[in-house]
Amino acid sequence: MHTFDVIVIGGGHAGVEAAAVAARRGARVALVSFDLTKIGAMSCNPAIGGLGKGHLVREVDAFDGLMARAADAAAIHYRMLNRSKGSAVQGPRVQADRAYYAAAVQHMLAGQPGLTLVEGEAESLVLAGGRIAGVSLAGGTDLVAPSVVLATGTFLGGRIFRGEERHEGGRIGERAATRLGVQLRELGLPISRLKTGTPPRLNARSINWGALAEQPSDAEPWTMSPMTGRRALPQIFCAITRTNEASHAIIRRALDRSPLFSGAIDAQGPRYCPSIEDKIHRFGDRDGHQVFLEPEGLATNLVYPNGISTSLPTDVQLDMVRSMAGLERCEIVVPGYAVEYDHVDPRSLDRRLAASDIPGLFCAGQINGTTGYEEAAGQGLIAGANAAADAMGLEPLVVDRAASYLGVMIDDLVLQGVTEPYRMLTSRAEFRLRLRANNAETRLTPIAERLGCLTEDRRLRFRKRMDAKARIEHALERPVSAHALRQRGADVPLDAGTDRGSAWLRFPAVSPAHVLPDAVSDTDPSVLDEVIEDARYAPYLARQEGEVAELRANESLPLPQSLDYAMVPGLSAEMIERLSAARPETLGVAGRIRGITPAALSAILLHSKRRNAA
Numbered sequence: 001m002h003t004f005d006v007i008v009i010g011g012g013h014a015g016v017e018a019a020a021v022a023a024r025r026g027a028r029v030a031l032v033s034f035d036l037t038k039i040g041a042m043s044c045n046p047a048i049g050g051l052g053k054g055h056l057v058r059e060v061d062a063f064d065g066l067m068a069r070a071a072d073a074a075a076i077h078y079r080m081l082n083r084s085k086g087s088a089v090q091g092p093r094v095q096a097d098r099a100y101y102a103a104a105v106q107h108m109l110a111g112q113p114g115l116t117l118v119e120g121e122a123e124s125l126v127l128a129g130g131r132i133a134g135v136s137l138a139g140g141t142d143l144v145a146p147s148v149v150l151a152t153g154t155f156l157g158g159r160i161f162r163g164e165e166r167h168e169g170g171r172i173g174e175r176a177a178t179r180l181g182v183q184l185r186e187l188g189l190p191i192s193r194l195k196t197g198t199p200p201r202l203n204a205r206s207i208n209w210g211a212l213a214e215q216p217s218d219a220e221p222w223t224m225s226p227m228t229g230r231r232a233l234p235q236i237f238c239a240i241t242r243t244n245e246a247s248h249a250i251i252r253r254a255l256d257r258s259p260l261f262s263g264a265i266d267a268q269g270p271r272y273c274p275s276i277e278d279k280i281h282r283f284g285d286r287d288g289h290q291v292f293l294e295p296e297g298l299a300t301n302l303v304y305p306n307g308i309s310t311s312l313p314t315d316v317q318l319d320m321v322r323s324m325a326g327l328e329r330c331e332i333v334v335p336g337y338a339v340e341y342d343h344v345d346p347r348s349l350d351r352r353l354a355a356s357d358i359p360g361l362f363c364a365g366q367i368n369g370t371t372g373y374e375e376a377a378g379q380g381l382i383a384g385a386n387a388a389a390d391a392m393g394l395e396p397l398v399v400d401r402a403a404s405y406l407g408v409m410i411d412d413l414v415l416q417g418v419t420e421p422y423r424m425l426t427s428r429a430e431f432r433l434r435l436r437a438n439n440a441e442t443r444l445t446p447i448a449e450r451l452g453c454l455t456e457d458r459r460l461r462f463r464k465r466m467d468a469k470a471r472i473e474h475a476l477e478r479p480v481s482a483h484a485l486r487q488r489g490a491d492v493p494l495d496a497g498t499d500r501g502s503a504w505l506r507f508p509a510v511s512p513a514h515v516l517p518d519a520v521s522d523t524d525p526s527v528l529d530e531v532i533e534d535a536r537y538a539p540y541l542a543r544q545e546g547e548v549a550e551l552r553a554n555e556s557l558p559l560p561q562s563l564d565y566a567m568v569p570g571l572s573a574e575m576i577e578r579l580s581a582a583r584p585e586t587l588g589v590a591g592r593i594r595g596i597t598p599a600a601l602s603a604i605l606l607h608s609k610r611r612n613a614a
Contacts, residue, residue: 002143004027004143005027005029005391006018006027006145006147006391007135007147008029008032008149010150011031011034011040012040013040013373013380014379014383015364015365016109017060017065017381018381018384019149021063021380021388022384023114023115024112027388027391027392028116029115033117039105041098046074046097048067048094048096048101048374049224050081051089051091052424052428053375053423054092054224054437056378057374057377060374060377062448063448063453063454064454066104067224069225070096070108071094073100073232075097075223075224076095076096076235077095078093078094087438088435089426092222092224095294098296098300099299122136123137123138125184126144135148147360148362149387150364150367151383156181157342161259161338162313162335181342184344189357193343194340194343195421196338197338199306199308200305200308200310200317201303202327202331202332203331204301204303206329206331207327209239212325212326214239216235234298236298239293240293241293242288243276243289243320244288244323246323248280251276251277251280251316258277258312259311260277261277275309277311291305314335317332343369346418347413347582351398352397353368353382362383364376364380365380366421368413369413369417370418370422371423372423375424402430402431403444408435409422409428411589415582415584415593415594417582433537438533441465465527468527469531472519472527473502476500476531480515485504485515491509492509501535502538553588557586559589563607565580568604575596575600579593579596
C-alpha cells in the first residue's frame with residue numbers, strides 16, 4: 001500500500017504541470033504514466049505558444065510551471081506572432097526539439113521534492129463513501145490518496161483512424177486507457193467523444209528547401225520564461241509551401257476513403273485547426289492553403305507540415321504531399337492520422353476543475369474537451385493546485401477571467417461546455433489590454449507566492465523584478481519639460497509645457513530614452529517594456545478597470561444553487577437547460593453562459609428577488 005496526498009494520472013502536458021504544482025504546494029504526489037520514458041512527449045506539433053496560447057504559457061510560468069522553461073531548453077526557432085499589431089494580441093511561439101523538450105520536463109520532475117513517478121496503467125479509481133480514496137493499477141497495486149487528477153489526454157477510449165485502418169490507442173504505437181473510460185461512464189460522469197488529428201511526418205532530406213520561402217527565427221533574444229536568461233540551442237529556419245488545385249483535386253477524389261466523411265468518425269474536430277479534408281470541403285473556393293514546414297529537432301530528419309492534418313489513406317497522403325512546391329519527391333516517414341477519444345463535459349466541473357458529484361476527483365487537459373499543449377498545461381496547473389488544496393486543507397486556486405487567460409479558459413469550459421475541441425484565442429478575453437503576455441508575472445505571481453506555488457529561486461527573482469519595476473514607475477512620475485525632451489532628440493512642440501514622463505510616452509515621437517535616459521541601458525528590457533506599455537495604454541486600461549468594476553458588481557449578486565430555472569418566466573428551453581447544467585453561482589457568471597441574454601438576466605434577477613422575499 002502506497003499513500004500519497006495527490007495522484008495524477010497521465011504524464012502529458014496537463015499531468016506534469018498538475019503533479020509539479022501539487023508538489024510545490026507541499027503535497028506528496030504520485031504521477032502515474034504508462035511509460036515513464038514518454039513523460040513530457042509532444043505528441044503532435046513540437047511547438048509551444050502562439051496566438052492566445054502564448055499568453056497561457058506565460059501565465060503558467062508565472063506560477064513557476066514547467067512549460068515555458070522546457071520550451072526554452074528545447075527551442076530551435078523563436079517567432080513572435082502578430083508582431084505588427086499591439087502587444088496585447090502578440091503571441092510568443094517557439095518550435096522545439098522533441099527530445100530536448102521531453103528531457104527538460106523529465107529533468108525538472110526528477111528534481112521536484114515530494115514527487116514520485118509510477119510506471120503502470122491506472123485501471124480504476126477507488127472510492128470510499130462516495131469520494132475518491134485512491135487508484136488501482138493493472139497488476140494489483142493500489143495507490144491511496146484523497147485527491148486524484150485525471151489528465152489522460154486522448155488516451156481515454158482512444159481510437160486511431162487512417163483511411164481504412166483502425167487501431168486502439170491515444171497516439172500511434174501506444175495503447176488506450178479503455179478500462180478507466182468504462183468506469184467513468186459507470187460512475188455517471190457525462191462523457192462524449194471528440195476528434196483530433198495530426199499530419200504526416202516528412203523526411204527533411206527529400207524536401208527541395210531551395211525552392212521554398214524561408215522563415216528565420218527572430219533575431220531579438222526574447223525567451224518564453226524570464227528564468228531562462230538566454231537561448232540554449234542553435235536556431236534553424238522553417239519554410240512555407242502551399243496546397244494548390246492539384247492537391248485539392250487529389251483530396252476531393254479520396255473523400256469517400258476518409259473516416260471523417262465515410263461515417264467512421266462522427267465526433268467533432270477542432271474548428272480552428274481543421275483537417276485538410278475539412279478545409280477543402282468547407283472552403284472550396286480557396287485556391288490554396290499555407291503549409292509551414294517545421295523541423296522536429298536538431299538530430300532528426302523529421303519535418304512537421306503544419307496545416308495538413310489528415311486521416312486520409314497513406315497512398316493519398318503521399319500524392320497530396322508531392323503535389324506541393326518543394327515536396328515533389330518528398331518521402332513520408334509517418335503518415336498522419338485522426339484520434340477519437342472520450343471527454344468529460346466540463347460543465348460537470350467547478351472552477352477548481354473538481355468533479356461536482358465525486359469529491360476528490362479533478363480533471364485537466366483534453367479530457368475536458370480542449371485541444372493544445374498550452375490549454376492542457378493551464379488546466380493541469382489549476383487542477384493540481386486545487387487537488388493539493390483539497391487533500392491538505394489549503395486555500396484553493398480560483399482564477400478570474402478579468403485577470404488571466406487561465407480564468408477565461410476555465411470560465412468558458414465550466415459555464416459553456418464544448419461542442420468542439422476548445423482552443424484559446426485572444427478574442428475570447430474581454431479585457432485583453434490588461435492581459436498581455438509580457439505582464440503575466442505582475443498579474444499572477446503574487447497569487448502564486450501567496451498560495452505557495454513558487455520555488456525560492458523564483459520568489460527571489462520576482463522580488464527583484466518588482467523592485468526594478470517600482471523604480472521605473474517612480475521615475476516616470478517625475479515632471480519633464482518639452483524643452484528637455486527636445487534637447488534629448490524628441491520631436492515635440494516647445495510650447496507643450498511640462499508633464500509626467502508616463503504621459504509624454506503617449507506621444508508617438510517620444511521614446512523611453514527621451515524620458516528615462518539613465519534607466520534604459522541598465523534595466524531588464526522586459527521590465528522596461530511592461531512599464532512603458534502600461535504608461536502608453538493608461539487611458540484604455542482605466543476604462544477597462546471601470547468595466548471590470550461593473551463585472552465585479554454583477555458577480556456579487558448570488559444565485560441560489562437550488563434555483564429552478566424552469567420556473568423563471570420568459571426563459572427558453574435552451575436557456576433553462578444551459579443554466580441548469582452550469583448552476584451559475586452569481587448573476588455575473590450567468591451572463592457569461594452562451595445564449596443567455598440581458599433580458600433573461602433581468603428575468604432571473606426579478607425571480608430571485610421574489611423568491612427570497614417569499
